[in-house]
Amino acid sequence: MPLLRSWVESANAPDTDFPLNNLPYGVFSTPDLDGRRMGVAIGDHILDLFALSETGVLRLTEDGPDPFREDSWNAFMALGPETWADLRAMLTEALSEDAPDRAQSALRPALVPGWSVDLHMPFRVSEYTDFYSGRHHAENVGRIFRPDGDPLSANWLSMPIGYNGRASSVVVSGTPVRRPLGQLPTRELPVFGASKRFDFELEFGAIVGQPSDGMISLKRAGEMIFGYVLLNDWSARDIQRWEAQPLGPFQAKATATTISPWIVTAAALAPFRCPPPERSRDLLPYLDAKGDSAYDIDLSVTLAPDGADETVICRSNTKYLYYNSAQQLTHHTTSGCPMRVGDLLGSGTISGPEKHQRAALLELSWGGKEPIPLDTGDTRAFLEDGDTVTLRGAARGDGYRIGFGDCAGQVLPAPDV
Amino acid sequence: MPLLRSWVESANAPDTDFPLNNLPYGVFSTPDLDGRRMGVAIGDHILDLFALSETGVLRLTEDGPDPFREDSWNAFMALGPETWADLRAMLTEALSEDAPDRAQSALRPALVPGWSVDLHMPFRVSEYTDFYSGRHHAENVGRIFRPDGDPLSANWLSMPIGYNGRASSVVVSGTPVRRPLGQLPTRELPVFGASKRFDFELEFGAIVGQPSDGMISLKRAGEMIFGYVLLNDWSARDIQRWEAQPLGPFQAKATATTISPWIVTAAALAPFRCPPPERSRDLLPYLDAKGDSAYDIDLSVTLAPDGADETVICRSNTKYLYYNSAQQLTHHTTSGCPMRVGDLLGSGTISGPEKHQRAALLELSWGGKEPIPLDTGDTRAFLEDGDTVTLRGAARGDGYRIGFGDCAGQVLPAPDV
The missing domain is CATH 2.30.30.230 (Fumarylacetoacetase, N-terminal domain)
Incomplete structure (x- = not known):
C-alpha cells in the first residue's frame, strides 16, 4: 500500500x-x-x-x-x-x-x-498476560540457565507458554522505574536487598478489544485484537532465579512493564503480514494458523547512561515470534478462561538468531559474563541506576513507516531497605 | 469473647x-x-x-x-x-x-x-494472586511429582511462593464449573481434549481493601486486609503437568476459582488468632511476624456425586498455613508492585499433617493411584462430571461459630472439542 x-x-x-x-x-x-x-x-x-x-x-x-x-x-x-x-x-x-x-x-x-x-496510558489494563513466544530468546535462556539440558522445554514447540503478569504494574512510556528490592540468592541463605541484575525485555503487546466466554477459534481471536504496543517487561534476574521454582516468575516481573503510548491498530498493520518461522513440530489444529500469520516490524533497543547519548544495543523484528497474538489468545481460552476488554498480551522477548538481535541484557551479556560495550565507553552486564532504555518499532512501507512512538523508561535507584 | x-x-x-x-x-x-x-x-x-x-x-x-x-x-x-x-x-x-x-x-x-x-460476587476482583503457603500440601506435591528430590523447593522456607492467577475466572459459590479442555500429555506428543484429572483445592482467600504504592510493612499489610473468604482453586492436573515448565501454572488454573459469598471481616476473626507453625528456618526481618499470626478456623470439604449425598473427604484448619496473608501481601510488594482495592490473595492449599487432612484429590488419591471411597459406594481419584464440591469453614467461639457460608460448585461436562 x-x-x-x-x-x-x-x-x-x-x-x-x-x-x-x-x-x-x-x-x-x-x-x-x-x-x-x-x-x-x-x-x-x-x-x-x-x-x-x-x-x-x-x-x-x-x-x-x-x-x-x-x-x-x-x-x-x-x-x-x-x-x-x-x-x-x-x-x-x-x-x-x-x-x-x-x-x-x-x-x-x-x-x-x-x-x-x-x-x-491509552487504555485501562484489565489483566496482563506475558508469553514466551520468542524461540531464540527461550533457547538462549535455556542455554544460560541449563547448559546441560535441552534449551527448550518439551512443551515449547506445542503451545505458547505464558504466565499471568500484574496489570497494576503496567505504566506508560516516560514513567521512571524504581530498581526493585527482593530476596537475592547467595551460596547459603538469601539476603534482602536491591536487585543487582535488573534487565529489560523487548516485547510486542497485543490489546484484546472484545470479551470472550469459553474457548474461541483462531479466526475469532484475530477479530478480537484491537491493536498493538511495544512493551518492555522489566525483569530482575537475581530475584527471578531464586523465586521461580516451582510456580514461575512473580516479584521479578512485578516492578513495572512499560508500554508505548500509542495503540497501533490491527488495521494499520494488516499490510505488513509475513510468513511465520518454520515449524519444527506440527501444531495441534486449534493452533495451526495458515498463511502470513506473523508481522514484519523492525524493532530496536537503545541504552543511554544518565545524561549521556544512547547506543543501539539490539535490532530485531516481530517476524521472529514463533506464535502470534491470535494463537496466544486462542490458547489462553482453552480452559474456558474469560477474556475481557483491555486485556494485554505480551509476546515474549523477541530475540533474533544473531548476536546483535538479542533482546535482553541477560542474553546480550550471556548471563552477565560478557558485558557489552556502549558508544560512550561504558560497558553493561545489567542495567545501572540512571540508565534509560528505549524501545522503538516501525513497519516499513514504500516511502513511509508505521511507528509506535518511543517506549522509554529510566531506572531510578532502589528504595532504602 | x-x-x-x-x-x-x-x-x-x-x-x-x-x-x-x-x-x-x-x-x-x-x-x-x-x-x-x-x-x-x-x-x-x-x-x-x-x-x-x-x-x-x-x-x-x-x-x-x-x-x-x-x-x-x-x-x-x-x-x-x-x-x-x-x-x-x-x-x-x-x-x-x-x-x-x-x-x-x-x-x-x-x-x-x-x-x-x-x-x-461480594466484590469486584481487581487482580488475583494464588500462593502456595500450605507446607504439607507443598511437601505432598513434591513427593508425588519428584519422588527422588527434596519435597520442598529451596526457596519455600524463605518466602511465600506465589503466582498471578486470572481475576476474570473468579466466581461466586453456586456457579457451575465446566470441565476444561487443554493440551494433555501422552508418552509422545500432546493431544487436545477434556482434562481427565480435574481437581479442587481448599484455600483461604484474603481481600485487600486498601491500595499501596511501594513496599509495605507487615503491620501495614495487616491493616490493609479487609476480610476473608473460602476459596476453591479448581485445577486440571494433567494440563498443569504439561504446561507448567518453566513459567508455572497457566490454563490449568484458569477455568474457575470459586469463592464463598460472604466476606468475613478481619475484625470478626481477630479473636481466633493462634500461633503459626514452627519455623524450620529463620525468616528475613521483613517477613518475621511476631505472636499469634495464624488463625484457628476449622475447614472441611465434601464431595457429592450428581444427585447423591455428600461425603466429607477432608477436615483441615487454617492454622496449618506457614505464611499468613499479611506476610503474603508484604512479600507481594517487595518489588514495588502496586496493590489495589479488591485484590484477592489465595492462601495455597491447606492440607494438614494427617491423611484425612489432605486438601486436594491429587494428595488424597496420591497422584490418582489410590482412589478414595465415598459414603455412596463410589470411589474418586479425580472429579467426575456432576460432582459437587463444597468447602465449609468456621472459627469456633464459646457457644457460637463464625462461619463463611458454603463455597460450592458442580462440575459440568467439558464443551465439545
Missing part, C-alpha cells in the same frame, strides 16, 4: 511515525485543556476526539454514551470491530489531502501540536 | 454461621427488589444496606458518594479501616438485644429472609 497523503503536511514526511496510514490511538493532556482526552496521532499533531465530539463533528453512534468522553479507549473498544472500522474509515477520509475544505475546517481547530502534550 | 446476643433470634442459635459476632458482608438480589444490593448476614436474615441508606437510617459519611448504593463492596473498602470499624460498631450496636426499640423498628423493614435471595 502506498503512502496516503494528508492535508496535515507533517504526516507526509518519510520519517514520521504517524502518517495517515497509521492513525494510532492514545490519551493525552495539555496544560490548557481540561482532563485527559482521547486522541489520534497524525504527523506531529494530535487530533482531539473529545473536542470533535463536543462540536458534533464526530458522531459514531445514534444512541448510547459517547465513547469519546472517556479517558481511555476501553469503552470504544467494547463497541466492536464494525465501529473500529467505521472510525478508521471516517478519519482516513477526513484527514486525506482529498478531503473537502469543509472537513478540513471542521477538524483543524481540534489539532493539538504534539510537543505540547503529556501522553498517558 | 462470648456470644453477642441479637434481637434477631436466629442469630443466637449455636449452629448459625452468622451470629452478631460475625456480621459478614455480601451482595444479594431477590425477585422483588431492584438490582443487586449490599447486605449483611445476621442469623437466617440479610440486612439490606441499600434500603437502610435510602431511608436515611445508615449514613456513614457527611459527603462523597454513598458507598451503599453500589453492587459490590469495593467502594466501601476504599474508604479505609476507620470507616470499616465505624460500620461494624454501628451494626453491632443496632442489632444487639440491648438496642432500643427505636433502632429495632428502623432496621426491621430492611431484614430480608435469607432463603429468598440470590447471592452474587
Whole structure:
C-alpha cells in the first residue's frame, strides 16, 4: 500500500511515525485543556476526539454514551470491530489531502501540536498476560540457565507458554522505574536487598478489544485484537532465579512493564503480514494458523547512561515470534478462561538468531559474563541506576513507516531497605 | 469473647454461621427488589444496606458518594479501616438485644429472609494472586511429582511462593464449573481434549481493601486486609503437568476459582488468632511476624456425586498455613508492585499433617493411584462430571461459630472439542 497523503503536511514526511496510514490511538493532556482526552496521532499533531465530539463533528453512534468522553479507549473498544472500522474509515477520509475544505475546517481547530502534550496510558489494563513466544530468546535462556539440558522445554514447540503478569504494574512510556528490592540468592541463605541484575525485555503487546466466554477459534481471536504496543517487561534476574521454582516468575516481573503510548491498530498493520518461522513440530489444529500469520516490524533497543547519548544495543523484528497474538489468545481460552476488554498480551522477548538481535541484557551479556560495550565507553552486564532504555518499532512501507512512538523508561535507584 | 446476643433470634442459635459476632458482608438480589444490593448476614436474615441508606437510617459519611448504593463492596473498602470499624460498631450496636426499640423498628423493614435471595460476587476482583503457603500440601506435591528430590523447593522456607492467577475466572459459590479442555500429555506428543484429572483445592482467600504504592510493612499489610473468604482453586492436573515448565501454572488454573459469598471481616476473626507453625528456618526481618499470626478456623470439604449425598473427604484448619496473608501481601510488594482495592490473595492449599487432612484429590488419591471411597459406594481419584464440591469453614467461639457460608460448585461436562 502506498503512502496516503494528508492535508496535515507533517504526516507526509518519510520519517514520521504517524502518517495517515497509521492513525494510532492514545490519551493525552495539555496544560490548557481540561482532563485527559482521547486522541489520534497524525504527523506531529494530535487530533482531539473529545473536542470533535463536543462540536458534533464526530458522531459514531445514534444512541448510547459517547465513547469519546472517556479517558481511555476501553469503552470504544467494547463497541466492536464494525465501529473500529467505521472510525478508521471516517478519519482516513477526513484527514486525506482529498478531503473537502469543509472537513478540513471542521477538524483543524481540534489539532493539538504534539510537543505540547503529556501522553498517558491509552487504555485501562484489565489483566496482563506475558508469553514466551520468542524461540531464540527461550533457547538462549535455556542455554544460560541449563547448559546441560535441552534449551527448550518439551512443551515449547506445542503451545505458547505464558504466565499471568500484574496489570497494576503496567505504566506508560516516560514513567521512571524504581530498581526493585527482593530476596537475592547467595551460596547459603538469601539476603534482602536491591536487585543487582535488573534487565529489560523487548516485547510486542497485543490489546484484546472484545470479551470472550469459553474457548474461541483462531479466526475469532484475530477479530478480537484491537491493536498493538511495544512493551518492555522489566525483569530482575537475581530475584527471578531464586523465586521461580516451582510456580514461575512473580516479584521479578512485578516492578513495572512499560508500554508505548500509542495503540497501533490491527488495521494499520494488516499490510505488513509475513510468513511465520518454520515449524519444527506440527501444531495441534486449534493452533495451526495458515498463511502470513506473523508481522514484519523492525524493532530496536537503545541504552543511554544518565545524561549521556544512547547506543543501539539490539535490532530485531516481530517476524521472529514463533506464535502470534491470535494463537496466544486462542490458547489462553482453552480452559474456558474469560477474556475481557483491555486485556494485554505480551509476546515474549523477541530475540533474533544473531548476536546483535538479542533482546535482553541477560542474553546480550550471556548471563552477565560478557558485558557489552556502549558508544560512550561504558560497558553493561545489567542495567545501572540512571540508565534509560528505549524501545522503538516501525513497519516499513514504500516511502513511509508505521511507528509506535518511543517506549522509554529510566531506572531510578532502589528504595532504602 | 462470648456470644453477642441479637434481637434477631436466629442469630443466637449455636449452629448459625452468622451470629452478631460475625456480621459478614455480601451482595444479594431477590425477585422483588431492584438490582443487586449490599447486605449483611445476621442469623437466617440479610440486612439490606441499600434500603437502610435510602431511608436515611445508615449514613456513614457527611459527603462523597454513598458507598451503599453500589453492587459490590469495593467502594466501601476504599474508604479505609476507620470507616470499616465505624460500620461494624454501628451494626453491632443496632442489632444487639440491648438496642432500643427505636433502632429495632428502623432496621426491621430492611431484614430480608435469607432463603429468598440470590447471592452474587461480594466484590469486584481487581487482580488475583494464588500462593502456595500450605507446607504439607507443598511437601505432598513434591513427593508425588519428584519422588527422588527434596519435597520442598529451596526457596519455600524463605518466602511465600506465589503466582498471578486470572481475576476474570473468579466466581461466586453456586456457579457451575465446566470441565476444561487443554493440551494433555501422552508418552509422545500432546493431544487436545477434556482434562481427565480435574481437581479442587481448599484455600483461604484474603481481600485487600486498601491500595499501596511501594513496599509495605507487615503491620501495614495487616491493616490493609479487609476480610476473608473460602476459596476453591479448581485445577486440571494433567494440563498443569504439561504446561507448567518453566513459567508455572497457566490454563490449568484458569477455568474457575470459586469463592464463598460472604466476606468475613478481619475484625470478626481477630479473636481466633493462634500461633503459626514452627519455623524450620529463620525468616528475613521483613517477613518475621511476631505472636499469634495464624488463625484457628476449622475447614472441611465434601464431595457429592450428581444427585447423591455428600461425603466429607477432608477436615483441615487454617492454622496449618506457614505464611499468613499479611506476610503474603508484604512479600507481594517487595518489588514495588502496586496493590489495589479488591485484590484477592489465595492462601495455597491447606492440607494438614494427617491423611484425612489432605486438601486436594491429587494428595488424597496420591497422584490418582489410590482412589478414595465415598459414603455412596463410589470411589474418586479425580472429579467426575456432576460432582459437587463444597468447602465449609468456621472459627469456633464459646457457644457460637463464625462461619463463611458454603463455597460450592458442580462440575459440568467439558464443551465439545
